[in-house]
Amino acid sequence: MSVRGNQTRLFFDRFPHAMWIFDRRTQAILGVNQAAVALYGYSREEFLGRTLNDLYTEEERPALLHDLSTLYGEPDGWAPSPRTCRRLRRKDGTILDVEVIWTPFLDRGREEILAVFQDVTQQRRTEERLRFQEAIVSQVHDAIFAIDNRRRIIYWNRAAERQYGLPAKEALGRPLPDIVSCRWLLPENERAVIQSLSEVGAWHGHETHRRRDGEPIRVESSVTLLRDDCGDRIGLLAVVRDVTERARSEEKLRDSQRQLLEAEKLGHIGAWEWDVATGAQIWSDELYRIFGIEPGRIPATFEGFMSLVGTEDRPAVRASVENALRDHQPFSREFTIRRPGGVIRTVLACGEVLVDGSRRPVRLVGATLDITDRKRAEAERARFLENERSARGAAEAAAAQLEVLSRRLVELQEAERRSLARELHDEMGQLLTGLRLLLTTDRRGVPGRTRERRTGDTRGKMMSIISELMKRIRTLSMDLRPAMLDDLGLLPALRWHFKRYGDQTGVRVKFVQAGLEGRLEPALEIATFRIVQEALTNVARHAGVAAASVDLQRDDDRLRIRIEDRGPGFDVESALRSPSSGLAGMRERARLMGGSLSIESQPGGGGTRLTAELPLGPASGPLPRK
Incomplete structure (x- = not known):
């Protein structure tokens, strides 16, 4: 061209x-x-x-x-x-x-x-740099957006799309308040943002934004003022991080810390940590309270801790810590502490050694539990178990004794029945048979005068038989239960019994009493009568003596019974095991009345003394005054 x-x-x-x-x-x-x-x-x-x-x-x-x-x-x-x-x-x-x-x-x-x-x-090259920068920014997990002076969005990265649920094509060019709804955590925060941007051109803080779907999110924002080459403001750049999960985790952590503090307080558990290299220690507030010290009042040191340990426990506690640091093994020890006011408490300390990569101990962490109440409860439980064992033993002994008494009662009942049957058959039966024969004798062939004389003789014999029957029935009734005891009281009944006993056995009873002129509680009277009756029966059966003494003394709250003889004596333990001696029955009568009964005797001589003490019941009359 x-x-x-x-x-x-x-x-x-x-x-x-x-x-x-x-x-x-x-x-x-x-x-x-x-x-x-x-x-x-x-x-x-x-x-x-x-x-x-x-x-x-x-x-x-x-x-x-x-x-x-x-x-x-x-x-x-x-x-x-x-x-x-x-x-x-x-x-x-x-x-x-x-x-x-x-x-x-x-x-x-x-x-x-x-x-x-x-x-x-x-x-x-500029475009490549911009594309590279855009690729970097697009990979950032924080939302990044920019606005101009009219607050219209001029940049909106992919993280912003994900975080707010709005694609860039819908966000660009729109006013920021239409996209991001902001709620300040504190009313004064908005004024602080404006002031910080004005003074330093940047602001960093926390706030709450709302997504497109209305869900609120906690965010951490960094806002920077954008200026052109002439220094004029052209907009704002914001980097916004979603910290909702972190905020929830922090809230859960705070809740856990509050719960831990409450648990420490309720359980009396104090936590501690010891930096082995520096010697610095950290004590929780509850550990201070366990030690009886206001939190933070004294420095947390090992020697300060040892000064609170009971004197007798200090060597063992120090040895446990030294062994743990040497062997890198956990430890647990109970010991006493003395609070500043002198109060002694029992605690349980558990610790674990943390080591570095070279197996050198770097920290000792653990907890201290106040177990004073638990130790007291354990001691109380041990006492309760011991009492329970004692009570069980007593109950078993009582059950065995009750079994013996039950057998004795059955034997006594059978003996009384046999005696009653024998009395009715042998004595009263013969008398009634004789009476029947007298009544059925036929005198029709006998002359008149002779018949009259014989009729008179028969009538006399019948009256004699009837009198003997009445006497025997009265004696039988008195043996079963003296009516005199119910009608006249203990003292007349005893005197009647002593006379009858002497007549029947030939053993004379020396009786001394004081305070029995009035009436006693019915149950006490029958128990006293039966104990005296059974004791004198044993004297008649086994002592082989011509005399015995009975001494009853009443005071304001009890009745004392003492029965003695000068017989050869016997082995008390063997006699108590024998169901036929009646001693166990007397002791049980005394126990049921809330009293006691003791027996003093030895084989080979020296006699026997039986002593019983029975409390006076509320139905007993007042003590007669002299």
Whole structure:
């Protein structure tokens, strides 16, 4: 192409972008402008000796052929090609990124192409940096968005899309308050944000935002003021982190700490930690309270702790700690402490040694539990169990004694029945038989005077038999239960019994009493009578003496019974085990009345003394006054 006209040449030469004219068929460069010389580093003469193919990198040469092939066609249909991006090599070997526009034309019948190359290397590098930055920002888990001075959103990253549930295409250009609803944790926070942005151009803090679906989220925000090159404010950049889960975890941690403090307080458990290297210790508030000291009042040290340990327990406690540090083994020990006021408490300390990678102890952590109440409860339980064992033994002994007494009662009942049957059969039966014979004797053949005399004799015999029957029935009744005891009381009944006893056994009773002129409680009277009766029966059976003494003394609250004889004596333990002696029955009568009964006797002589003490019941009359 021949460039004609000064104006056309001047336009071509001074065009700001590199321009070439080359032959379409040979790709030989026919002309270049000054911008092409400056951009590629070749002189005009060097350009004119080259082809367009020399300027392309090897990787881009196929693309050159493709671009030129798209320009083929009828000359009347030729038109400028679309912009394409290509990479060309400068004279010094550096690579340029360019945008190319091809314009085919005819010059005196020759097909030529005007190529305009615009250097976009810096633009491409800037775009690459922006894309790289965008890729980085898109991978950030924190929401990042920017607003202009009209508070319209001009940037909205992917994390913001996820965090607020709104895609960037819907967020961009919209006012921020339409997207992000903010609730300040404290009313004064909003004023603090405005003041901080005004003074230092940034703010950092916590607030509550609301997602698109209405769900509130706790966030940690960092807001920075954006300015242009002239220092004028153009907007705000915010980096917002969703800390909802962290806030919940922190709240749970605070709750756990509160619960731990409450548990320590309720359970009297104090926690402690000891830095072995520095010797520094940390005591919980409850540990101070266990020691009876106001929290923080004294430094937490090992020696301070040892000063609170009971004197007798200090060597063992110190040895436990030293052994744990040496052997790296947990330890547990009970010991006493003395509070500042002198109060003694019992505690249980448990600890564990923490070691580093070299197996050197670095910390000792543990807890101390106040077990004073537990130790007292254990002691009380032990006493209760001992009492229970004693009571069980007593109950078993009582059960055994009750069994013996039950057998004795059955034996006594059978003996009384046998005696009653024998009395009725042998004595009263014979008397009644004789009476029946007298009543059925036939005297019809006997003369009158003789019949009258015999009838009188018969009547006398019948009266005698009836009198003997009445006497025996009365005696039998008195043996079963003296009516005199119910009607007249204990003292007359005893005196009657002593006389009858002497008449029957030949053993004289020396009786001494004091305070029995009045009536006693019925149960006490019958118990006293039976004890005296059974004791004198034993004297008659076993003592072999002509006399015995009975002494009854009543005072304000009890009745004392003492029965003695000068007989040969006996083994008391053996007699108590014998069901026929009656001693166990007397002792049981005394026990049932809330009293006691003791027996003093030895085989071989010395006699026997039986002593019983029975409490007076509320139904007993007052003690007679002298």
